[in-house]
Amino acid sequence: xxxxxxxxxxxxxxxxxxxxxxxxxxxxxxxxxxxxxxxxxxxxxxxxxxxxxxxxxxxxxxxxxxxxxxxxxxxxxxxxxxxxxxxxxxxxxxxxxxxxxxxxxxxxxxxxxxxxx
Amino acid sequence: xxxxxxxxxxxxxxxxxxxxxxxxxxxxxxxxxxxxxxxxxxxxxxxxxxxxxxxxxxxxxxxxxxxxxxxxxxxxxxxxxxxxxxxxxxxxxxxxxxxxxxxxxxxxxxxxxxxxxxxxxxxxxxxxxxxxxxxxxxxxxxxxxxxxxxxxxxxxxxxxxxxxxxxxxxxxxxxxxxxxxxxxxxxxxxxxxxxxxxxxxxxxxxxxxxxxxxxxxxxxxxxxxxxxxxxxxxxxxxxxxxxxxxxxxxxxxxxxxxxxxxxxxxxxxxxxxxxxxxxxxxxxxxxxxxxxxxxxxxxxxxxxxxxxxxxxxxxxxxxxxxxxxxxxxxxxxxxxxxxxxxxxxxxxxxxxxxxxxxxxxxxxxxxxxxxxxxxxxxxxxxxxxxxxxxxxxxxxxxxxxxxxxxxxxxxxxxxx
Numbered sequence: 432x433x434x435x436x437x438x439x440x441x442x443x444x445x446x447x448x449x450x451x452x453x454x455x456x457x458x459x460x461x462x463x464x465x466x467x468x469x470x471x472x473x474x475x476x477x478x479x480x481x482x483x484x485x486x487x488x489x490x491x492x493x494x495x496x497x498x499x500x501x502x503x504x505x506x507x508x509x510x511x512x513x514x515x516x517x518x519x520x521x522x523x524x525x526x527x528x529x530x531x532x533x534x535x536x537x538x539x540x541x542x543x544x545x546x547x548x
Numbered sequence: 549x550x551x552x553x554x555x556x557x558x559x560x561x562x563x564x565x566x567x568x569x570x571x572x573x574x575x576x577x578x579x580x581x582x583x584x585x586x587x588x589x590x591x592x593x594x595x596x597x598x599x600x601x602x603x604x605x606x607x608x609x610x611x612x613x614x615x616x617x618x619x620x621x622x623x624x625x626x627x628x629x630x631x632x633x634x635x636x637x638x639x640x641x642x643x644x645x646x647x648x649x650x651x652x653x654x655x656x657x658x659x660x661x662x663x664x665x666x667x668x669x670x671x672x673x674x675x676x677x678x679x680x681x682x683x684x685x686x687x688x689x690x691x692x693x694x695x696x697x698x699x700x701x702x703x704x705x706x707x708x709x710x711x712x713x714x715x716x717x718x719x720x721x722x723x724x725x726x727x728x729x730x731x732x733x734x735x736x737x738x739x740x741x742x743x744x745x746x747x748x749x750x751x752x753x754x755x756x757x758x759x760x761x762x763x764x765x766x767x768x769x770x771x772x773x774x775x776x777x778x779x780x781x782x783x784x785x786x787x788x789x790x791x792x793x794x795x796x797x798x799x800x801x802x803x804x805x806x807x808x809x810x811x812x813x814x815x816x817x818x819x820x821x822x823x824x825x826x827x828x829x830x831x832x833x834x835x836x837x838x839x840x841x842x843x844x845x846x847x848x849x850x851x852x853x854x855x856x857x858x859x860x861x862x863x864x865x866x867x868x869x870x871x872x873x874x875x876x877x878x879x880x881x882x883x884x885x886x887x888x889x890x891x892x893x894x895x896x897x898x899x900x901x902x903x904x905x906x907x908x909x910x911x912x913x914x915x916x917x918x919x920x921x922x923x924x925x926x927x928x929x930x931x932x933x934x935x936x937x938x939x940x941x942x943x944x945x946x947x948x949x950x951x952x953x954x955x956x957x958x959x960x961x962x963x964x
Contacts, residue, residue: 444592446584446688447688448557448587449556449688449691450688451556451587451591452551452556452557454591454595455590455594455595456551458596459594459599462598463598474596474597474598475596476593476596477593
């Protein structure tokens with residue numbers, strides 16, 4: 432089994448409290464299902480849309496994340512899957528796609544080496 | 549763990565009212581923004597991590613911390629109502645004042661003040677109801693537009709204008725104000741209309757918007773829970789709501805079709821609500837003022853106290869309608885009176901009464917006017933005439949439930 436990170440990107444939040452509730456319940460149900468099947472290593476955390484980016488040899492500090500709204504990471508979870516195909520498959524039921532968002536699935540590196548590292 | 553039904557919406561209303569009390573009614577837009585922000589944070593966190601142990605406290609704390617930040621930053625800008633400003637100016641009193649505003653009692657008090665503020669005399673009844681639904685019940689503009697079969701733009705305009713008028717006040721309505729009795733009448737009327745909209749619903753999707761009835765009852769409960777504010781007419785309106793709500797589940801059958809009053813399964817009536825309603829009706833019987841709420845509640849009570857449809861005391865109902873017509877005449881009430889007379893003295897008498905209704909033309913787009921004519925003609929055995937009336941009613945029907953109901957009546961005429 433390999434660990435993967437889901438980066439949740441660029442989805443719109445509903446404006447109506449009732450829709451927020453429906454959406455929250457959908458996400459909770461989706462992650463609970465994955466969790467119940469033992470595929471969640473960490474439920475993860477939301478990320479606030481503000482931050483700083485430090486870059487270059489001059490270590491310039493700028494307000495970030497400065498990506499376009501559709502590319503901003505809004506949160507992440509860590510899941511466990513057989514391979515990337517299965518990790519992709521698990522993501523398909525995520526409610527994020529209803530709101531114009533995307534999921535980036537990235538294997539967490541070096542796991543093949545395990546404890547021998 | 550599941551989220552309680554309409555939890556977000558209700559908490560939204562509670563928090564907006566509380567923050568408006570702290571920031572001052574002029575800053576109602578700020579109160580809404582802060583609330584929205586707290587909800588976005590809740591959603592982002594809960595959807596990944598699941599619900600916290602006490603979701604309501606989580607939201608309140610998030611909103612409270614945001615409020616403290618803003619009040620500290622804007623202290624010199626005197627964002628608050630005059631009565632609270634001096635407590636918010638010093639760090640010593642700021643935190644306890646904000647804590648106090650978020651206490652259970654103060655939240656209810658703010659909701660009540662907001663409810664009375666929404667019934668501002670410069671606002672039309674439609675605007676008052678839209679504002680109550682938006683600010684206190686957490687309905688989004690499009691949800692209100694949907695419930696009232698109105699366009700998004702029209703409701704948005706109505707709410708924006710209403711908020712502007714609200715924000716012109718220096719503070720939320722003071723419940724100890726000398727204007728309390730007259731403002732209370734407006735509040736009760738708004739809650740009455742809100743409940744009726746749910747009960748008789750003109751919404752195209754469902755005939756019974758249970759949500760609207762429940763919202764009206766929640767707000768009504770806030771009002772009658774306060775011994776200092778409650779009046780006989782408030783009890784009477786609450787009684788009316790409970791007694792009618794008790795019958796709500798039987799207005800639609802298992803397939804969502806409207807059920808004729810006479811065919812409703814009375815064993816499915818909510819007897820807990822009936823008992824509550826009856827107790828409220830008893831509490832309303834004091835003072836000297838007899839309001840339409842008293843009489844309508846008495847009519848509802850007469851219906852709910854009959855075990856079977858044929859046991860109904862129609863004589864009493866007719867005399868209650870006579871009283872109602874005397875203090876609050878309207879063509880719809882006259883029509884209902886005629887139906888009661890038909891029950892008591894037969895369909896011919898009912899039809900006679902309908903013919904002499906004043907302002908009958910005001911019922912011209914009301915599907916239950918031709919439907920009543922059809923029902924009475926059907927009872928007289930005039931099937932072709934009844935069928936014509938039901939067809940007219942069908943052409944006026946406002947939702948699929950009404951259409952199905954009337955189509956079945958037309959079928960009955962054909963079979964007979």
